[in-house]
Amino acid sequence: MAVTLGDVARHAGVSLATASRALNGSARSVTEELSAKVRASADALGYLPNAPAQALARSSGATIGVLLHDVADPYFGGIARGVGDAAARAGLLSLVTSTDGDPRRELEAIRMLHAHRVRAIVLAGSAYNDVSVIQELDEALAAYQEQGGRVAAITDHGPLYDTVEVANKEGAAALTRALLDLGHRRFAVITGPERMRVAEDRLDGVLEALDESGLTPVEGMLQRTEFTREGGRAAMARIVDVARESGTPLPTAVIALSDICAAGVLAELRARDIAVPEEISVAGFDDIPLATDLAPALSTVRLPLARMGEFAVRLALREGGGRDLADNSHASAEVVLRDSTAAPGVY
Template sequence: MAVTLGQVARHAGVSLATASRALNGSARTVGDGLAARVRASAEELGYLPNAPAQALARASTATIGVLLHDIADPYFGALAKGATDTAADAGLLTMVLNTGGDPEVELRCIRMLHAQRVRAIVLAGSGYTDPAATAAIDAALSLYRAEGGAVTAVTDHGDGYDTVLPDNRGGAAALTRALLGQGYRRLAVIAGPARFRVSAERLAGVTDALAEFGLTLGQILLEQAEFSRTGGREAVGRLLAATGPGRERPEAVLALSDVCAVGVLAELRERGIDVPGEIAVAGFDDIPLAADLAPALTTVRMPLLEMGAEAVGLALSRQAAARSEPVRVLRLPVEPTLRASTGTP
């Protein structure tokens, strides 16, 4: 059985990273004494270094990695297009990885991209609210950055990362304010999964706007669902099932994701409920098909292509900049776009 680098590291009494740098020609130097000890252990154990691994250790590849929660979701598809187009203009290839919104999968993807020596990693999905998951991901990204990799995030992934930050909270507040301003009072909100930071940001925006009208979350109908078409259908089904004596149907449903809102529209259409005549519907993101739905969907416009493009731009400029340069946050405005699904043609 071939001797592994881990066995060499243990024999020499050094970390795996130190053994790798000593034997694989990394640009990061190792002290003469440690390097000699590692080489002596490798020779004694008969370790044969892997030539491709040595080459990858000397320099990063002309590749970047983009992590998405769901590549089938048009929101993430638009982010990916912005990112890949910008990378291509810089002469780089892009590896797009689908995590399913699972932090353990995301952690494995980060480690794989690190092993592949990609030039930069773009975190294009929402950060997680679980402190343990966040800490594990941060630790893996710290190792990657220590070896020269650049990391940028789209939306909030915590402190320490260059970030493209659309105003999720402000956008949700503005749209809620617009619906209340149209006279809708029996409002139902379909929020996203609690494990994502963006869900909390958008729901906080709804809370802000309600307070301006003397209302609280406890005075409206609230459901949580996955940001998916199925999630939207199931959530509005629960809302309708809960209505009856003493609890009227909502006048308007605000789904805090366009894909979720598409599911709401489909379920209401199947039940023969007119939109917006009986129930108005609004979403969030302004995915490419939002304006083409029947009725066209009221939503919050997010500059999705620009967000993906700016994230790659930040990553590439970070590589060219001094590592000590402060973290940069690019704040992008968003705006509600009123369409026929809420009675505005």
């Protein structure tokens, strides 16, 4: 039976990610001591990278695979556009696959892309927090990289992949502080499911900024939902119902940690005749094109979605070592205040 990269990692007592970086090269550095240990294990086991397969993958792949949750979501659509533009400039075709946030579908897609020998895979969907899922995905992607494929991720998917770092936590904290500066003290927060690392990072930013002011959302004012318009509307309905049933005041500010969710929040508040921002301020996250078309225009956190996709392609196609591009692949976040937010009680 052929020796695999996983065998080498176990023999060396290191992670699969470390073994891959030591033998295949990555923008993420490995100490010389660990590299020597991995190489020694590879020699002892007789492991050889599949050079013919690597050469075949590099020479024949004219496609970049893009894995995202939902191409109809403007957040992912913006990223996909950036990937497509950068791929076209490199003379490549981008193949977009929607997984609906299902890690099993993502795993199957990775295996199919591997079988079709795509040049590179861009992971544009949210990373997952489930350890068993992460392990399976890492193993599938390690096998792909072992045969010459390249992988880049948007947001941190772990040390195995070159990553476009996105300031999700920092942006959410900055948005919360901007609302605090307006005078808000009663907050509701709508975030995504716990399985999504992006949702957790953004929530951590909100809670950190609130904690700095000695605040925390009261019971029922922190809602989890899918990052969809329907999810945002249902979460806002629960927030209003909880407040009215318990006799507590409504929040003066609602932070929905995706613009699509925030669109649902605005729809629910409009249906209940609750004025925005006169009674409740609403803010989102991402600054998708729809944000300025909503009524009122949505305050949000702006991410450079297309540039994030372009950076990911550049990372995936980068040849050789060095960290110059990786070090500059940090996607900043900018708070943009529009008509959906105001100081409480100013109307």
